[in-house]
Amino acid sequence: MAAMNVANTFVDLPPAPREEPLAQVTRLLDKDGRPFAQFYEANRTAVPLGSVAPIMRKAIVAIEDARFYEHGGLDVRGTLRALLTNTQAGGIKQGGSSLTQQLVKNILVESARSEAERDKARAPNLARKITELRYALALEEKYRKDQILERYLNIAYFGAGAHGVEAAARRFFSTSASRLTLTQAATLAGAVRMPYSTDPSLGRAQQARLKLRRDLVLDRLAGLKQITQQEAAAAKSAPLDLKLRPEPGGCEQSEYPFYCLYVQRELLSNEVFGNTAAQRRARLARGGLTIRTSLDPIAQRAAERAIQKNVDPEDTEVAAEAMVEPLTGRIRAMAASKRFGRNRGNSKNGPKTTFNLAADVAHGGGQGFQAGSTFKVFTLATALQQGWRFGDGFQTPGELVPAQGYRNCAGRAVNDPDSRVLNAGGEGEGGPHSIETGTWKSVNIFYMMLERKVGLCNVVRTAKALGVTRADGGPLKEVPTFTLGVNEMDPVTVAAAFAAFAARGVYCRPLAIQEITGRDGRRTHVPPACEQAIERPVADAVNHVLKGVFDKGTMHGQSIGRPAAGKTGTNNGYTSAWFAGYTPALAAAVSVGDIRGSYRFPLQNVKIGDRYFGSVQGASLPGPIWVESMEPALRRVEPRGFPGPDMSRFGGGHTPGLEKALAEEELRKRRQDGHPMGRRHRRLFEWLLGEGGLEQLLGPPGRRGHHHRGAPRERIRRAARG
Secondary structure, three states: OHHHHHHHHHHHOOOOOOOOOOOEOEEEEOOOOOEEEEEOOOEOOOOOHHHOOHHHHHHHHHHHOOOOOOOOOOOHHHHHHHHHHHHHHOOOOOOOOOHHHHHHHHHHHHOOOOHHHHHHHHOOOHHHHHHHHHHHHHHHHHOOHHHHHHHHHHHOEEEOOEEOHHHHHHHHHOOOHHHOOHHHHHHHHHHOOOOOOOOHHHOHHHHHHHHHHHHHHHHHHHHOOOOOHHHHHHHHHOOOOOOOOOOOOOHHHOOOHHHHHHHHHHHHHOHHHOOOHHHHHHHHHHEOOEEEEOOOHHHHHHHHHHHHHHOOOOOOEEEEEEEEOOOOOEEEEEEEOOEEOOOOOOOOOOOEEOOOOOOOHHHOOOOOEEOHHHHHHHHHHHHHHOOOOOOOEEEEOOEEOOEOOOEOOOOOEOOEOOOOEEOOOOOOOOEEEEHHHHHHOOOHHHHHHHHHHHOHHHHHHHHHHOOOOOOOOOOOOOOHHHHHOOOEEOHHHHHHHHHHHHOOOEEEOOEOEEEEEOOOOOEEEOOOOEEEOOOHHHHHHHHHHHHHHHHOOOOOOOOOOOOOEEEEEEOOOOOEEEEEEEOOOOEEEEEEEEOOOOOOOOOEEEEEOOEEEEEOOOOOOHHHHHHHHHHHHOOOOOOOOOOOOOHHHHOOOOOOOHHHHHHHHHHHHHHHHOOOOOHHHHHHHHHHHOOOHHHHHHOOHHHOOOOOOOOHHHHHHHHHOO
């Protein structure tokens, strides 16, 4: 009866086991090819048999199936003996599995789609043994012996989390399968039979059992005349000489965790990698992909060091920075002041975060921080596009009450009669301002009025053309204070938008992945996704104005030693602070805010790092971080300047009262600085500030239009030179 049941089971089985692709490690590389993160369901890297040391092949055959190259799918002598014993006992009492049968068992476990299937593949009963026998015969017909051995070496579990011989060689001895020595090969071959009780990472007892298994393999090799008795004795007298190397998985154990998280979320949200989220997760964990990212280790270290120098990881105020390459959109760096990971008990290294503070929600980020005055660049670009010149401007009050005359892109009025907008302390003042001075001094009221003149919706459209989206994924707030940066943003998005100005109006979607190589060796290049978002001459004009932020504006006195442009961002109430800037080669954005909530915890009277701030402004903390990161990031890059603006289109302009205000400012500065004034200079300023002086210099108001070249300050200086 038992024999009849065995025969029926044998006949009823499918002709061959279902073979799923082996789960392999997916690795992330920086742009230079150096790995910095990996994902795996099983720590495995499949290798061809030719990449396995010959002694390793001999050792595994010697201990697991010495007659492997002689018998078919099953070792008849051993199997019949085991089958008779097991049938009489009603279960598995004796082994006898050939190496091919062991491969079958591993295939069934690996391809199981449920815990029930997995348990069935491991069950200690006669039905499992019969299944293995049937499938082993099928595999022997399908593959050559070397192919079976290769598959076995790649699927077998060796312990310590290492699946396959290559992962085991790296985990146990920090080497590769091709370079295994006799003692190392014998150790790994001995581990396969009892991978859990001989796991060397668990302690001395397990290592002692592993050494006994190693010595057994050496004796078997000597008995089969694969090595000499002397070689076996010498190898047995040697210690295990383990060089256990951890194989970290996931972003928490990555060298660059924030960048890792960005790439992971990019893969998991992209339907190219699978139709469902489950398929995409499986491909990341099992797919054996090699993903070359855009990460530049030089820029990455520069960003990390600049942030670490200025902000302590335990501060509740957090700083984050992203660096983006113009004309490609490749994200070269992503850093934050917090350590990445989950808080477990009392962490010695202070609180951690699982959010990517440099990215949006779609890429593992949080809600972001209001971008502040960095948004003024979109109003600036819109005005220049509409024909405004550098010298054009108007009188601005000290406050704007109420904010009226604005319409959103749906055509609805979005006035705020209760709003009261002031010029931020340290970032601008009332009075006459032009496009240039209003930008350099970051004058809130000037930009609110300019936004109304050029149209709120037009400014919103400019921002959207440059890739601006809220960090939380929601719709942009189309409100009068749009130009003051009331939308919460992330550094990657802001850096990519500013990179478009550096690229003369070409916006490129932020790109973290450059190339993907599948387990079959096929490579897929990921090209930049770019488009001309604003006119090239308009971008050149924006660059010309934003260069002045360093020379004459809120970032005066801070420099990276090469041409650069940028914009500070300070919010009303000091809820957050930003700086976004760029050179022709690289753009970067830095944000600072309190992770507990920017409205409840404004950046006032705070200690950040080792400095005390009465209030944090764009130029006081984000600006220095930007400078201290960009200088080393660009050290190996040849300096380049920006193309000059089209002065026939953007030069000149007129702002009533601006020339007199500039003259008064110049005189005030000289007095404050204690600079002596010669008789000619004193007479000049008295003449300028007196009645008719400016009119004599510039001509009557009706003739001061767009045809008058040169900035007011330069005209005054030319007059001073006589």
